[in-house]
Amino acid sequence: MNPINRRQFLKTAALTFLAFAGRALAAPLAAAEKFFHEPPWRRKKPYWGYAVDITKCIGCGRCADACKTENEIPREPFYFRTWVERYILRRSGEVAVDSPNGGIDGYPPPRDPESIAQSFFVPKLCNHCEHSPCEQVCPVGATFKTEDGVVLVDRKYCIGCRYCIQACPYGCRYFHPTLQVADKCTLCYHRIKNGKRPACVENCPTGARMFGDLSDPEGALTKFRESERTQVLKPHMGTEPKLVYKGLDKEVR
Amino acid sequence: MNDSYLETLRAALAQVSGFIYPNELELQWSILIVLYPYITGLVAGAFILASLERVFNVKSVKPTYRLSLLVALAFLLIAPLPLQVHLGHPERAFEIFMTPNTSSAMAMFGFVYIWYLMVVLLVEIWLDYRREIVLWSKSETFWPKRLFYKLLTFGVDNISPRSLEIDEKIGRALTVIGLPSAVLLHGYVGFIFGSIKANPWWSTPLMPIIFLFSAMASGIAGVLLFYMFLCWLRDEPIDMPCIDTVAKFFLTALIVAFSLEMLETLQTAYEAEEHFDIIALLVEGKLYFSMIFVQILMGSLTPMFLLGLAQLFDLPEKVRKVFYGASAVLSLVGIFAMRWNVVVGGQFFSKSLRGFTTYKMEFAGREGLLSAIVLAILPLFVLAGLLYLLPPWGERAGKESATS
Numbered sequence: 001m002n003p004i005n006r007r008q009f010l011k012t013a014a015l016t017f018l019a020f021a022g023r024a025l026a027a028p029l030a031a032a033e034k035f036f037h038e039p040p041w042r043r044k045k046p047y048w049g050y051a052v053d054i055t056k057c058i059g060c061g062r063c064a065d066a067c068k069t070e071n072e073i074p075r076e077p078f079y080f081r082t083w084v085e086r087y088i089l090r091r092s093g094e095v096a097v098d099s100p101n102g103g104i105d106g107y108p109p110p111r112d113p114e115s116i117a118q119s120f121f122v123p124k125l126c127n128h129c130e131h132s133p134c135e136q137v138c139p140v141g142a143t144f145k146t147e148d149g150v151v152l153v154d155r156k157y158c159i160g161c162r163y164c165i166q167a168c169p170y171g172c173r174y175f176h177p178t179l180q181v182a183d184k185c186t187l188c189y190h191r192i193k194n195g196k197r198p199a200c201v202e203n204c205p206t207g208a209r210m211f212g213d214l215s216d217p218e219g220a221l222t223k224f225r226e227s228e229r230t231q232v233l234k235p236h237m238g239t240e241p242k243l244v245y246k247g248l249d250k251e252v253r
Numbered sequence: 254m255n256d257s258y259l260e261t262l263r264a265a266l267a268q269v270s271g272f273i274y275p276n277e278l279e280l281q282w283s284i285l286i287v288l289y290p291y292i293t294g295l296v297a298g299a300f301i302l303a304s305l306e307r308v309f310n311v312k313s314v315k316p317t318y319r320l321s322l323l324v325a326l327a328f329l330l331i332a333p334l335p336l337q338v339h340l341g342h343p344e345r346a347f348e349i350f351m352t353p354n355t356s357s358a359m360a361m362f363g364f365v366y367i368w369y370l371m372v373v374l375l376v377e378i379w380l381d382y383r384r385e386i387v388l389w390s391k392s393e394t395f396w397p398k399r400l401f402y403k404l405l406t407f408g409v410d411n412i413s414p415r416s417l418e419i420d421e422k423i424g425r426a427l428t429v430i431g432l433p434s435a436v437l438l439h440g441y442v443g444f445i446f447g448s449i450k451a452n453p454w455w456s457t458p459l460m461p462i463i464f465l466f467s468a469m470a471s472g473i474a475g476v477l478l479f480y481m482f483l484c485w486l487r488d489e490p491i492d493m494p495c496i497d498t499v500a501k502f503f504l505t506a507l508i509v510a511f512s513l514e515m516l517e518t519l520q521t522a523y524e525a526e527e528h529f530d531i532i533a534l535l536v537e538g539k540l541y542f543s544m545i546f547v548q549i550l551m552g553s554l555t556p557m558f559l560l561g562l563a564q565l566f567d568l569p570e571k572v573r574k575v576f577y578g579a580s581a582v583l584s585l586v587g588i589f590a591m592r593w594n595v596v597v598g599g600q601f602f603s604k605s606l607r608g609f610t611t612y613k614m615e616f617a618g619r620e621g622l623l624s625a626i627v628l629a630i631l632p633l634f635v636l637a638g639l640l641y642l643l644p645p646w647g648e649r650a651g652k653e654s655a656t657s
Contacts, residue, residue, distance in 0.1 A: 076263070140354060159346055166282065166452065169450070174276040
């Protein structure tokens with residue numbers, strides 16, 4: 001091989017510089033067009049999504065109860081895959097939130113009902129984020145996203161470092177006291193793989209909880225998302241949840 | 254299921270104030286995870302002090318050079334233990350090496366650690382001691398020790414001036430690599446917290462650099478204290494120009510760390526985003542003692558004041574020694590409090606920003622106070638062992654006779 005002489009070196013350097021300079025001039029013009037990202041459910045089928053209609057939730061807590069039964073979650077009041085929060089907005093501006101035992105046993109009657117401006121229930125569960133922070137931080141890859149968009153934990157692989165619990169902005173993970181691994185909502189993966197709906201959806205008496213295939217243009221969930229104005233929790237986190245809410249109030253975090 | 258632990262959690266339910274997500278009752282990262290960045294910080298700080306002499310040619314800190322390396326090694330050997338004990342499945346820990354998730358800051362731990370331990374620290378210490386190891390392997394009368402040195406020579410007993418010169422060159426090159434490695438080791442620990450966007454108390458790009466400078470302060474304080482203690486123990490005079498210089502670097506690290514912390518606090522308060530109210534309540538309440546009093550007043554301002562006095566005025570030797578010693582102890586306590594405030598403090602408030610949980614530390618459990626104390630003391634035993642096998646004090650006489 002011949003050693004590179006000075007002329008060749010300068011030539012290469014100049015060309016590289018020109019290439020970057022040309023790109024620098026052209027790049028700003030096309031920048032805005034890059035905003036659009038095709039959602040993954042255009043390419044993958046099925047791709048599971050979830051929606052909650054807050055205006056329909058009556059706070060019965062049957063979803064949280066069914067989840068604990070279906071998935072054998074410890075019955076302690078601090079381990080939940082799903083729970084229901086009650087919001088009480090008073091005329092004074094005061095906001096009170098509670099979720100005693102996840103809403104399974106009902107809620108205590110509110111004091112001074114006259115002072116309440118409005119009150120509503122918000123069911124919470126894993127958001128199955130498209131860019132899930134829990135998956136990002138797992139040191140061994142025990143948390144992963146399936147081909148059909150569900151975020152799962154491999155119980156045989158999780159080392160129990162709890163980093164994912166810290167990383168979840170929504171408090172949807174807990175540390176399983178007997179298995180000693182991180183645990184969270186699986187969308188009842190064992191059920192949906194067999195064509196059934198998740199236990200929480202199955203047990204919701206008002207249809208406030210909806211589950212479906214985002215890749216199906218005629219599906220009920222797609223129709224709901226197209227016809228309603230929905231919002232996600234903590235959108236500034238950039239996690240792109242696949243759980244959307246209708247009727248979300250600004251006080252809900 | 255551990256029933257007594259569940260009982261503790263049930264009792265903690267009554268201690269919750271405001272609203273927290275139900276899963277947030279349990280505080281996930283205990284005192285052991287406070288200990289981990291504290292210990293790694295001492296490693297990084299001690300190593301950076303050692304490289305002052307080697308890389309930046311600050312000759313006056315020479316008497317602490319080898320001690321710094323041994324302190325770094327002793328603490329580095331113990332550093333992974335708190336993590337290991339904390340894991341739900343310690344037997345799977347090796348998966349971090351085997352199948353690391355490349356997007357995880359924590360997965361990098363294994364590689365940064367191994368690189369730093371195997372490539373940088375062990376080789377550097379070995380090179381620096383090689384001449385003595387060869388001499389000891391011949392002169393030592395106690396046979397197990399002689400065998401140990403013999404093994405450590407790796408069969409090379411060439412200590413000609415030429416070969417020592419090569420050692421010195423490689424050693425210097427290693428320190429030049431080691432300096433960014435030490436920065437990486439601790440910077441990455443800061444990044445573990447700083448990169449968690451879900452937690453506003455952690456999520457800041459300043460976190461790695463705050464961790465780094467407080468690490469330098471703690472490492473320098475640690476070595477300073479060990480040096481003064483060992484001099485007292487061996488009934489030797491303290492090399493005053495040496496500790497005067499060390500104190501100068503100590504003060505610098507403290508000032509930079511403190512300024513960065515205050516800058517971060519000021520920024521949070523001034524921008525006063527959504528999370529500011531809960532953070533203010535956190536600092537005024539649950540963290541008042543450990544942050545305002547211990548970390549800031551006792552652990553930062555007081556040592557800065559004492560070290561500053563020693564810089565400004567021509568104080569007698571005895572007073573300087575007392576000031577340096579006191580500053581070192583205070584800032585070691587203060588920096589532990591700082592780690593506590595970051596790790597535990599960041600878990601007190603709910604991510605709903607509406608309430609606080611509580612931390613009931615166990616005493617005897619796996620993650621209890623007792624195991625934390627044992628893990629904190631363990632490096633001192635390792636250090637004692639290292640000092641016995643590789644005494645750092647013969648060095649000056651040795652080096653001088655080698656060059657003359």
